[in-house]
Every structure is written in C-alpha cells, then in structure tokens.
Amino acid sequence: MSQNKPINHINPVISELKGEKGFLYIERAKQLASKGYKVISFGVGQPDIPTPDHIIDKAKEALDNKVTGYTETNGIKGLREAITEYLNNRYNAQADPDDIIVTTGAKTALFLAIASYIKPGDKILIPEPSYPAYGEVARFLGAQPIYIKMDFDQYNGFRIDIDKLEEAIDSRTKMIVLNNPHNPTGKVFTWEEVKEIFQLAVDNNMLILADEIYDNFTYEKTFKSILSIPEWKDYVLYVNGFSKTFSMTGWRLGYLAVKKDIARSLTRLAVNIYSCAPSFVQVAGIEALKGDWDPIYKMIEEFRVRRDTLYNELSNIPGFKVWKPEGAFYMFPKIDEILNSIEMDVERFVEYLLDKHHVVTLPGTAFPDKAGDTFIRFSYATSVEDIKEGAKRIKKAVEELLK
Ligand SMILES: Cc1ncc(COP(=O)(O)O)c(C=O)c1O
Secondary structure (H helix, E strand, O other): OOOHHHHHHOOOOHOOOOOOOHHHHHHHHHHHHHHHOOEOOOOOOOOOOOOOOHHHHHHHHHHHOOOOOOOOOOOHHHHHHHHHHHHHHOOOOOHHHEEEEEOOOOOHHHHHHHHHOOOOEOOOOOOOOOOOOOHHHHHHHHEEEEEEEEEEEEOOOEEHHHHHHHHHHOOOOEEEEEOOOOOOOOOOHHHHHOOOOOOOHHHOOEEEEEEOOOOEEEEOOOOOOHHOOOOHHEEEEEEEOOOOOOHHHHHEEEEEEEEEEEEHHHHHHOOOHHHOOOHHHHHHHHHHOOOOHHHHHHHHHHHHHHHHHHHHHOOOOOOOEEOOEEEEEEEEOOOHHHHHHHOOOHHHHHHHHHHHOOOEEHHHHHHHOOOOOOEOOOOOOOOOHHHHHHHHHHHHHHHHOOO
C-alpha cells in the first residue's frame, strides 16, 4: 500500500544509475576507522594535502568582504580571464574569457556538456576502463554508452585501438570521450594518439568530450593538451577544474571551455541547474591560478615519489602485473592470475582486503563496463609510509590466499 505513494515513483532511470564505488568504500573505511582499526586507503581520488593556505585566505577575505551573493552564471570575469590565461599560456589554446563557463566542479561541466548535445538514442564512445560519470550521464539522458576496451600489457601499458573506435562508429555516434591523463589507468595519451582521435572526430563529424582534470599530474613529460590543436573549437567540449590540481575537491569549482556562441547557449542550461558557482569560491579560484604555484609543484613531486614507491612495492607482490603510470595519481594493476587461483572475483577480493586487512582499494569493475574486471585500482594520494604499510598487508593477504 505505502509503495503506491507518489514519493516512491522515482523515474526508473534514476534507480538504474550506478553510484560511484569510490564514495561507497570511503564510507566503509570510515566505519572501520571509527571502530579503532588503522585503515590504509588507496581508495580516494583526491590529494591528501590540504588546499594551500593562500587560497583559503583569499576565500576568507572574500567572505569578510561579504562576497556572498549570486554571480553571473558563466562565472565572474576575473576568474574566466585567469582560466583563459592559464589555457593560453600553457597550451596556446587561443581561448577567450567568453569561451568559459565556470561550474560547480568538473562533474557539473561534464553533465552540462553531455546534456547539451546528447539526445535519447545517441551513442557516446568511451574508452574503457573509464571514470564512471560519462556513461552514467549518457544513460540518464536515454543515450547509449559504447565502451571500447583499451589494450593492456604490463610493459607498454594501456592503448586505445583507433581501428576499434572507428569500427564502433555509426550514424548515431555523436561523441567520443578522451580523459587525459586518464583515470583509472594513469595513462597519458601521446600527442600522436590525441591527434589521431581528433582526426577521427573530424572525419566522422563527432564531438570530443575532453576531460583534462589531471593535466598537472604528469611525471614523464610535459603535458600537451588537446587545446593545442588550432581547430579544437569546432569539435571539443573541454572540461577541467580545481579539485585535483589545487586540492580543492570540496570547494566544487570547475569549468567548461567551448567556443563562445555555444557557451552562451549552454549557459541557459547552467542557469537552470545551479545558477552559478559559489561567489567566494570563484574569488579563491583566481588566487589558485594566479598565486603561488610552489605548493602545487611540491605536491606533484611528492606524488612522483609515491608513484615510484607504490610501483616498486606492488611489483613485488606475486601475481600483480603492474605498469608504471605516467600521470594522474592512480595505478591499475592486472591481477587475473591471482583471481583465477583463489577463485574470487575482483569485488570479493577488494572486500576481503578491506574486511580482513583494512586496506581500501577499488575493484576495476567500478570503472565500467567490463574491461576492469581483472584489475584493481590504487590511488596513491596517501603518504609513502602508508603506501608501504598497505602494500605489505596486501602482499601478506595474497601470499596467504595463494597458499
Ligand atoms: C576523470 C575525472 N573527471 C572529473 C572528476 C570530477 O571532478 P570534480 O570533483 O571537480 O567534479 C573526477 C574526479 O575524480 C575525475 O577523476
């Protein structure tokens, strides 16, 4: 009877959406920690280092100055100028402040971009494994995510097979997602690969949703953005933000870059969803981009050390096939042989590590669709000491299970 109340009649598409497993495991880890266990977390996708003080001070100053009201939906001019300066100086993007829509985190920018172009029945190509939001937003809109499995080998890492992408394209394919540097694999696509994907979009009259939220987290070479391709404005919906680079996940600040007449149209959707990003957070965003970058460079150097530590530690665990990632702060080893030997699927294995050894990792299945089902994701946004302790516990767990 009570099931029949209107409150229970949620749009079925909502019930079918998958949550983000990262958030689920963070909750479980918190519960274990509250019981007094020392939990080591390789789960969270956020830097463990706090937002630098000068950014926090700027937000406080803005609040003291009563910067507390609505702003223009596309963001305050000073922030849009700072963003274009960043994109132009680094990537020669030739962007204009009117090409920018400031959003409440990169996720809102992704939603805005996908929702503004994708209609029911359309298809979006997504190299897999993948950050889950692209496919879930597509499904929410009645569109179809088409996952294209990336090739993997331990020595060369992950690769998109352009032929496979091309074969999957039909008249309903409207968009291809390029997340670079890549979550969850840590892959940084080569400039050749980026240009090939861009050309594929041009040849097939498709859009590219380019998510470069990890653009500052590269460890081998300087990152080159898709915005360096002079014709990007006719094909690219560009997403970036402050969450990772400035360790500002909780501030909710991101942006979408698209050519300005399109930005003007997309702002109509933005105003109906979130009105604007928080005003004092936008002021702090200017400080983040234009202020002192030393704490950021230090953080990235620290992440490089952590990457190397985790790589060395995991490489010593029997059955872990580890490729050393070039960017972001994730590692995605393949553990198919372990799973076969112990007859567990990856989700059970991850639960086992959490329940019995209090180590949080994420199953590769959290990065849809199926390509991740023999992989496990590590975030190394945690101290070197914890990385060593966590890896030690996992090694012990694996050795016990394989006995
Ligand atoms: C690839 C990718 N894009 C977007 C986001 C979302 O960023 P934000 O917290 O700014 O919404 C994340 C967060 O983990 C991510 O990994």
